[in-house]
Amino acid sequence: MSLLTSLARLRALDEGIAQPIATVRHCHLAARPMVFVPLKLSGEAAAPLAAMLGTDRDRPRLLVVTQPRNRDLRFAWAAELAGVLLPYVEGFLHRTETVERRNADPYERAVDAPQIVVPNQAGVGFVRLLGRSMRFRRADGPWPVPESVPLLGRWLTYFGERAAYPGSSLMPAMTEELGRHWASGQSGLEDANLAALLAWITTGPSDDAEDPLIWPPAGPATDPGFDAEVLAPAMESGSPERVTEALRTQLEPTWGLMWQAIDLLAGLEAGAGVASRWEQDRGSFSGMAAHIAEGAPPQPRRDGAVAAAAKLARMERAQAAYDVQRAYDDPLVMAEYRLTGEAFAGEVVDTDPGNTEGEGRSRKLRPIVVIKTDDPVRLAPGASLGTPQRRGQGAELVSAGDGLVTVKITKGMGRGRTAAPGAVPEIGERVCYTSLTDEFQGSPALPDAEATPWTHGGPPQEYVPDDEDAQEEWS
């Protein structure tokens, strides 16, 4: 936890209300998000019990497995779920735009993408497990399931995977997103309780949030008291209606909280980088859709050596970009870097817009800016800098000391003999420079999967679907 977040948590505790740690919203909020609150049977890894979902806060759909240990009922539930989720997901495939690419064919990208919002990180994990249990099932052979089930399994796997991708908003976990924007006065573990976290943000901490009779857990795990005293007798009674109504009481409170949280996030203005990250989400979504349309096999059970390395490289790149973009978008995030000496802000006290380096043809314009700052600057001369005030501009640290930092602008000030108007800050302007830069560096190529070297086990076996898939251990 960073120093500023620690401070915000202490202040939250002191003042009895959560403190903002972001000035803008760092995640995309869809116009029509699909809120998905799943529940699982306690003691089971991935036995769905119920789900409340929908895009309309006034008309949630409740889907219930009245006997979760019955495999047929479970996959009937999965088919019902597919009946809601698949039309929602596929509804975004029709409107696309053509994207031109350098050194590659243009491709079609959806103009908008689905967003499935779950309450917490455990919900994301459960979605991934659901996807895992469905994507290898088949409509023929032993244990056949409805045709939509394996397709839903592939989509759920995709969404669950994408949720681990830094900066993606295709499947946000609500407590995580709230926690990125507000610091409560409770521990990180307690923040995973949606009711408790929302209470901290809106009205201040409340004991009610801990009472499962008032605020049942946001899932996927259920309250053990409810399991023993309500659910078990209802199941034993053999009345589906009784089970359904019992589960409705557990889901409805969370349903309300989810929409309240969405409203809270919607109250923040979106950060400048949100749109570009959502664009990547849309591209990824279209890629997945194309993959399915081409008839590719379901995602493998485990990543192969090459796939894992490729995914890691993409995720690291996304994480670095996400961190930089948030700092550029949000002065409160940038403040963290100012504290660690990787950024500094202050007032321009002197400039030399016409400064040049070199002679004759290699003469280059290098405007000089001197900034007075109170920040502890821990950057060495020669460090390359960027600034949120003038994105795309590059600068270099010349010297720093005694509260004065000299910076020379190296790119993005125009091509002429003099700097473009506005490219060099005026005396008196407040500016911020940082060594964080979001410069894309391609990563070196990986071998093809078929060429996996001996150090990594050699080429993997090809996956061929067979009846064994259906015989898999399941619980």
Added chain:
Amino acid sequence: MTGSPEQVIRNVLADLPRHRGVVVDSPPGAGKSTLVVRAAAHIAATGEPLMIVAQTNEQVDDLVTRICAGHPRLTVGRLSAGGYVPPLRLLELPGVRVGTRVQDLGDPDIVIATADKWAWIGGRVWPWAIVDEAYQMRSDKLLRIAGLFERALFVGDPGQLDPFSIVDGDRWSGLSWDPLQSAVSVLLRHNPDLPVHRLPVSWRLPASAAPVVSRAFYPFTGFRSGTSEGDRRLELATGGMGTPHDRALEEAARSGWALLELPNRHTVRTDGEAVQAVALLAGRLLQRGAVASSEQGERPVTADRVAVGAAHRDQVAAIRAAGVPPEITVDTANRLQGREYDVTIVLHPLSGRRDATAFHLESGRLCVLASRHRHACVVVARAGIADLLDAHPSAEPVQLGVPVKFPDGWEANQSVLDHLSRHRV
């Protein structure tokens, strides 16, 4: 612990043609670079081209210098990225060519580059490769370059810091090709029959340190010191003033270890008092004119022979700002890996902390910090680390399919702390 170092090296060289890969584990200062240079000359003598992979540009430059010093007739090509400026000492060497493409190098006996640079090379296969610091190399890097060679010698120190990532890689834990594991772990999981040799003697660590480091960080393989009690001496030329800092230096000079303990307190990472103490120790060490005598002769401990180590970058920056003489190296454990000094001053990773996270408990971090010195190591820490450790037993979730890793960071920390407590000031 079997055989003399010479015998181990001969066994390694004899194994090279018999196996696709050979692994050599080397504890701190056990002559790893010597082995790499020997093996390089040995392979080059067969007339077959050799590629060498190191992890950083400094390591590459060091290796080039050592190869040329030991075997002036070998030609060496040094591949580098575009922005790299070769140090002067490299350009002066006769058999060395520097270039950004393999074609620019002529046809040297040995081509050497960082793993990152090698990943961009393609279209040629070398019969031999030597991978240096292979335990610090992530397996996804090995995956990118493994197609470039047929056989390889992997050399590294298993006790140092594991490679890491800025993203959570739990999703791959348990896979035999987990990209976040070290190159050697992945290699050995897929090729369990490859021979693994161990260099048995540390030439760097003095007799006072080798048993401590060996017991804490290499509990099953172990190593011994190449010098014995009394071979290394550290003397302070001027008298002390009786301050705790002076007494800590005297204790370190006498016994090879000292723990300067500050009052128990929870602090921020850049603990002002601890930082001040570290800076003062460094300054006093130079002022008191320490002289180190060893099998290499007698020489003053100048600023370039002293290093200050800490866990975090902001701590390093704070220590720098607190007035450490500028010639003294101040750096994080990650960047001190593979380096050697006469005296080190260490800010204990757990000093002043409220919690002991996996990062701070990682045995490699403490191992790097406690094994850089030829003569003495002074540790600065807040009191109460033992209680902190007792309050934070390792509680990381156990992942299926992941081989148990030794040493356990928690236990290694206890072991070192136990030893340090006998040298407390």
